[in-house]
Amino acid sequence: MCMAWTGNLIDIQKFSEGGTDLNIRLAYTKLGDTITTSQPIKDPEAIESAGKMFQLGFFSPVNSTYRYVGIWYSNISASTPVLWVANRNKPINDSSGMMTISEDGNLVVLNGQREVLWSSNVSIGFNQSTAQLTDDGNLVLKAGPNGNLEWQSFQQPTDTYLPKMRLSANARTGNKTLLMSWRSSSDPSVGNFSAGVNPLGIPEFFIWYNGHPFWRSGPWGGQNFTGKPGMSTSVYLSGFTPQDEGDGTFTLSSIQDPAFRLTYVLTSHGKLTEQYWDYGKGGWKYDWEAPSIECDIYGKCGSFGSCDEHNSPICRCLKGFVPKNQDEWKKGIWTSGCVRMTSLQCDRIKNGSEVGKEDGFMKLEMMKVPTFAEYWSYPSSEQECKDECLRNCSCVGYSYYNGFGCMAWTGNLIDIQKFSEGGTDLNIRLAYTELVADNKRNMKVIISMSVIVGAIAMFICVFFSWKWMATHRERKLTSEETLSFKTREAQETVFDGNLPENVREVKLEPLFKLQILETATNNFDISKKLGQGGFGAVYRGKLPDGQEIAVKRLSKTSGQGLEEFMNEVAVISKLQHRNLVRLLGCCVEGEEMMLVYEYMPNKSLDAFLFDSLRKGQLDWERRFDIINGICRGLLYLHRDSRLRIIHRDLKPSNILLDHELNPKISDFGLARISGGNEVNTTRVVGTFGFMSPEYLMEGRFSEKSDVFSFGVLLLEIVSGRKNAHFYSNEHALSLIGFAWKLWNEGDIAALVDPAISDPCVEVEIFRCIHIGLLCVQELAKDRPAVSTIISMLNSEIVDLPTPKKPAFVERQTSLGTEATTQSQKINSINNVTISDLKGR
Structure with a gap:
């Protein structure tokens, strides 16, 4: 039985035997903002920054009894994330832990046996130093008479980026300041994912999985990262800027006010999320995350392959290229990428073959450009950028980004993605014959479209004439007869082996009128669309009696969809079970074929x-x-x-x-x-x-x-x-x-x-x-x-x-x-x- 008390606790007595356990709620003891040799913090004590922005103390993750030293936001009523962890790889087994200054001046975390589980591990040279928690969320260690900065937690972040933190990478030494994910929500030890700046070429923000690229932001375009158009504008307003330190080091920094409480967290699943504190609603708000779709995964389509989530399949070779491994490509394994069909002019010269006309470029719009872009400072216009790329035999593509300048690529083009908005233009170098062939294909398309448009216009005239005449005679087939006919027509191709007797004649009731379903779905408005498959689309609708439905509408161009439609009519119309989706009816009218299901509000x-x-x-x-x-x-x-x-x-x-x-x-x-x-x-x-x-x-x-x-x-x-x-x-x-x-x-x-x-x-x-x-x-x-x-x-x-x-x-x-x-x-x-x- 649970007993609880409010107010003052009166008449408490300690027994030598018997009685029951009494748990007294205690608040953290806050000891200013400083840790010294004479003033350590012991579990469950904590220190708080001078402006009461942050706290540092002991905590246990969810579903864990281990104790860690961490930093979190102060004075937030809702559950607040832990922003930094000291002893992330060596937890304390009980509540006997302590953070203090050691004899050599380092900041250390000790367990009950006074074993060092974590240390700032710097050579200080003084036996006296002081650790202070600032209003930026930074734990700084200072020593000496002048208070020289010896170490700071911002130099060793865990999974969270805070305003005024600097993520750096040195192309010469390979040294990087990285975010490192937790192993899981209950284990803050170093996980599989890391994130930070890649200094090679134009700076980009990367997420790595065990050291291998997993996602990238696209190159820095002067004001934003060009490969993440969905990023909140707060990213740019916060003053993010990559800086070249002159010694091969690139640094990503921000001047955002820490009071805004904006963070970027690398989750244990490899997603970078932007979240900030909504003071009005008193809760955390999540603006975006990356990667968010399948095409965001690094190198999804291999070299010279482009990924578009709106296509099926999502990967396609660029024009002028074909899959390197046709068998793998057909199986949906795209990482082998694509190869060029026709050699470029420089390659033809090297091989001693006929040179032909000069190469040209094919423009791709609204793209996430490939990785490892080079910045060419001397071309001052797009035309100069193009000309310089043509003169350079190694250049296979270029992009001119307004306000930034000329980007160029050599070698294989990897991690290209098509956006529905944003992005930038990417120009791919192709042999002249490929461009001519493409223009011829375009001309054929234009001619074909002209013929088709003319045929459609003629068809419309014939159709309305026929429809006027059709209103004066009876229809020869009812909707039920049409469905029965199409079922019999499809039976031999739908089923393997002989058909059971009870499937030979399928009649499905009720039959919905097309007008009813058009009204229910607001004429199949895009806002009602729930999903898309090879058969066609699924729409949410509401019948006149208020019942919500899901309408599977067969695409007129889908041969596979017709077979699936007839198969589903024959199969699911005979099934009734609480763990099978219920088919309410169908619609067969003219060329329209639809199935009507119960609506599932929680999707899949x-x-x-x-x-x-x-x-x-x-x-x-x-x-x-x-x-x-x-x-x-x-x-x-x-x-x-x-x-x-x-x-x-x-x-x-x-x-x-x-x-x-x-x-x-x-x-x-x-x-x-x-x-x-x-x-x-x-x-x-x-x-x-x-x-x-x-x-x-x-x-x-x-x-x-x-x-x-x-x-x-x-x-x-x-x-x-x-x-x-x-x-x-x-x-x-x-x-x-x-x-x-x-x-x-x-x-x-x-x-x-x-x-x-x-x-x-x-x-x-x-x-x-x-x-x-x-x-x-x-x-x-x-x-x-x-x-x-x-x-x-x-x-x-x-x-x-x-x-x-x-x-x-x-x-x-x-x-x-x-x-x-x-x-x-x-x-x-x-x-x-x-x-x-x-x-x-």
Whole structure:
């Protein structure tokens, strides 16, 4: 029973035996702003800066009992982040810690045994010194009669950049002042990610993963970083400026007033976030983060490849270039990049071939320009910049940025991205013949478009004439007849093997009128759009009775979408289960074909699971309920429905969440009806990273194929990370391989998402990881059935078998690669298709 007291505590007595524990709330004892030999701070004491802006004291991270010395903002009612940590790699096990000045004048952190866990570690030369916490959030160590500055915490930041801090890098010595991420939210030790200035070429801000580039800001353009157009203007108003110190050192500094409480934090997941204190609302506000999309990952498309999140696939070679490895490119592995089709003039001269006409340039607008740009100070105009690049045989591209000048590139062009706004123009050097061919293609396009526009005008005239005549005669086919006809027409191509009798004649009720759905979605307004897939788009709508719906609208140009549409009509119209998304009806009118679903307000599981700000809403109890719900939906598909369905595309984006975060399996466009036995197909479809080995390699699929996908999904739910985040691991491991490695090392706790790490549920979490590894075993016969998985989850089966080595232990795709739906003919060249439905 919990008892609490307010006001004065009266009549307290100490017993020699019996009684109960009484916990007295104590405030931090604040000891001014200074630490000296005679005035140390002991846990739980703290010092506070003179203007009461910052505090330094002892703290424990969330879900941890270890004690650390850190700096945080003072006088903030809400939870305040820790901005700097002293003994981040050597915690104190109890509350006996102390920070003081040692005999050699260094600032040190000691434990109860007076062991030095951390030291400022400078040669001072005086046995007396003083440490002071300033109103900038800087802990400074001064010594000598003149108070010379010997050390400061701003020189050794942890994961947070504060105003007036200086991040520097020396191109000659390689020395850098970097932000270093925490290992997790409960562990401030040095993590996998670091961030700082790259001094090579024009200065850029980089995030590195274990020393390898992970994200970059684009070169400094005089007023901003050109590769992050979504940055808040507060970044530039704060006075960020890279400075050349003259000795090969570049420094990024700011003159922002610390009272504004603006910080940049490098999270344990490798995201740089801008956040500031909203004095009006009394809380932290997050303005932007990077990387924020898949194209932000460094080198996503390799050399001479361009990334555009609005394209499908997102990577394309620049004009005049072709994929270096066609097979990898078709599989969605783009890091090998592209190669030039026609040699440049200088290369032709070197090879002794016919020179031909001079090279030219192709302009790309609104681009994130490549990495390692060189600044050419002498060209004073864009034309001079262009001419100088042509004269230099090593120059393969240039950009003239107003207010800054000429940027040029030699060698391979890496990490190019297309923006929808912002960015700068990038000019790529091409052989003359490539530019002529491109102009000819453009002329053909213009001629073709003129012919098409004329044909459309003629068609419109014919159409309205026909429509006027059509109003005077009966329609020969009703909407129901059209649907029935199209279903019969598509049956032989949609299903593998013979059709069950109860699917031969599909009639779906109710049939919605097109006008009703147009009204419900505000004529399919872009603001109502929820997602986009190979079939077309999904829109949010509201029926006249107030019911909210999601409308999947088949694209008129999508051949894949027609097949998926007919497949989903045939399959999901026969299914009813609380963990499957409910199909409310359809619309077949003229060329329009649409499916109408119940609306899921919380969109898809990945929108929570992989969002650093929202994943906290999924505690372990909620995640376990989601795992169970997915399992019960799969059991219904495999065993309990009138049809036996194999989903074939189970992944987080296809798990929708209702208003109570209950899971519902969606997107049955790739599902197949099975008689319960293994089925062979010559067309493999699904999502890389989730497809079982026997299906991906041989085209054989069964219920155990869905079990494999569920195993990967289960590992993602427990770890809170995408498959792709492990592809950049220094051991080149997939998520499955990483889990298997930790399992064999007995360190499976390292896989668990810090947001759910809790000793009280550790056994249940580890059991789920064990089950996940059983599901992804290489041989289908070794994987448990879904009914067995449910018994394992609920501990009805207590002793679990030892998992065998999983499939795909090594990584299958490139750094940061998102899963891509593939379609391939067995023993033939792959054909890529997309079936990526966003959360509805």
